[in-house]
Amino acid sequence: MRKTIVAGNWKMNGSTLMTKKIIIGTMARLWDVDFNENLEVVFIPPFIYIPIASDLVKDSRYEIGAQNMYFEDKGAFTGEIAPDMLKDFDVKYVVLGHSERRHIFGESNEMVAKKVKKAVEKELVPILCVGETLEEREEGKTWDVIREQLETALSQFDTLPEIVIAYEPVWAIGTGKAATKEDAEEVISKIRSWIKEKFGTDEVSILYGGSVKPANVENFASSQEIDGALVGGASLKPEDFAIIVKTFVGRG
Numbered sequence: 001m002r003k004t005i006v007a008g009n010w011k012m013n014g015s016t017l018m019t020k021k022i023i024i025g026t027m028a029r030l031w032d033v034d035f036n037e038n039l040e041v042v043f044i045p046p047f048i049y050i051p052i053a054s055d056l057v058k059d060s061r062y063e064i065g066a067q068n069m070y071f072e073d074k075g076a077f078t079g080e081i082a083p084d085m086l087k088d089f090d091v092k093y094v095v096l097g098h099s100e101r102r103h104i105f106g107e108s109n110e111m112v113a114k115k116v117k118k119a120v121e122k123e124l125v126p127i128l129c130v131g132e133t134l135e136e137r138e139e140g141k142t143w144d145v146i147r148e149q150l151e152t153a154l155s156q157f158d159t160l161p162e163i164v165i166a167y168e169p170v171w172a173i174g175t176g177k178a179a180t181k182e183d184a185e186e187v188i189s190k191i192r193s194w195i196k197e198k199f200g201t202d203e204v205s206i207l208y209g210g211s212v213k214p215a216n217v218e219n220f221a222s223s224q225e226i227d228g229a230l231v232g233g234a235s236l237k238p239e240d241f242a243i244i245v246k247t248f249v250g251r252g
């Protein structure tokens with residue numbers, strides 16, 4: 001099912017106090033939002049704050065996501081987090097293939113694919129991030145790069161698993177320079193067509209991510225192609241994150 005999803009990726013930011021301030025502050029600002037079955041608002045804190053975050057959203061319609069996970073169940077993998085550990089704290093979503101994981105920590109398409117497979121097996125919903133660098137865009141390789149990212153991560157499935165895709169152009173992440181509505185729509189509609197051709201359905205939520213903020217969110221929310229946003233920096237400010245959620249909720 002295509003849902004409207006607004007997810008806040010806190011990256012490596014936060015503290016116990018900030019976790020409480022962001023979650024309580026966002027919820028207080030969204031008290032009058034109608035959470036129908038089509039809307040998901042997700043907080044994605046660093047691992048260590050997940051237990052607090054999970055407690056804060058208990059019995060609410062908000063969901064918790066993780067920023068990463070490993071593809072093994074358990075064992076000698078120092079510093080890694082297993083899917084069952086996330087499930088232990090009621091985590092629903094897991095961001096996989098974020099460009100910071102790919103480019104700073106060297107995660108390959110193959111590693112992302114293993115993580116996607118394991119997440120699906122464990123009934124976590126992957127938020128699979130795909131996107132091109134500025135260099136790749138300028139060389140006209142945007143779609144080739146994204147198709148390869150999709151193919152490697154999803155060709156291992158015969159039917160479309162429960163998954164969310166986030167189109168995040170690398171040059172737009174954390175730079176303040178968001179993609180235009182047209183650029184985002186063009187890539188997202190290609191992703192949707194690729195999914196339809198491969199799986200015979202396009203019932204998948206595809207988000208845009210990259211410098212979404214109150215000043216530009218209307219661009220993306222006004223597009224029927226774009227099902228929501230993966231928000232980094234602005235998700236740390238409850239007043240901004242709440243505006244972003246409300247803009248998506250309020251679209252026609």
Ligand code: PEP
Pocket residue numbers: 009011168172173174175176209210211212230231232233234
């Ligand atoms: C992100 O971290 O996925 C992201 C989109 O960051 P920002 O909104 O800060 O560009």
